[in-house]
Amino acid sequence: MHEYxxxxxxxxxxxxxxxxxDGQIVISLLFRKIKLLEFRLNREHSRTDFQVLNxxxxxxxxxGNEGRLEFREMQNGHFVxxxxxxxxxxxxxYIYPWTQAKLHDFIMHAFMRHLMRRS
Numbered sequence: 001m002h003e004y005x006x007x008x009x010x011x012x013x014x015x016x017x018x019x020x021x022d023g024q025i026v027i028s029l030l031f032r033k034i035k036l037l038e039f040r041l042n043r044e045h046s047r048t049d050f051q052v053l054n055x056x057x058x059x060x061x062x063x064g065n066e067g068r069l070e071f072r073e074m075q076n077g078h079f080v081x082x083x084x085x086x087x088x089x090x091x092x093x094y095i096y097p098w099t100q101a102k103l104h105d106f107i108m109h110a111f112m113r114h115l116m117r118r119s
Contacts, residue, residue, distance in 0.1 A: 001051040001071040004082075007114055008107070025053065036060050039069060049073040055087060060100060062088040080115065082108060 005025060009018045016036075017028050023041035028034055037058035045052040055067040067087030073080055084104070089096045 001053070003115070004071065004111060007111060011107070011110060011114075024056075027058070034059060042068070049077075060090055062090050064088075078119075 005018045005020065008027065009016045014031075015029060017032055019026055019028075019032070023043070025039040025041070026032075026035055027037045029036055035058045037060050038056050039053035040056045042052040042054050049072065051071045053069045053071075055061050055069060061067065068085050070083045070085060071080060072083075089100055091100055
């Protein structure tokens with residue numbers, strides 16, 4: 001989880017910034033002017049090898065969102081899985097798969113390549 005949020009603003013520099021305020025992580029656009037997504041670390045369900053972030057706001061998520069982003073390390077950190085669960089995007093269902101979902105897929109594949117280069 002920590003590597004992802006360190007890597008993300010470097011990958012999209014200077015468009016994105018990421019900051020952590022005691023477990024509240026915000027991904028923003030244009031020098032913190034537009035909050036894209038806001039997460040809160042779910043300390044109750046997280047462990048060293050499994051982090052759960054509740055999606056609590058941002059312009060990309062629908063109001064009243066109960067979604068979460070999960071990172072799970074397996075086999076002593078040799079493998080990492082990520083999952084977006086129960087996320088409700090702000091975009092309509094017929095637009096989301098062709099826009100925001102495609103961008104998320106691109107970002108996660110780029111992050112996978114980053115992790116593979118590091119290992």
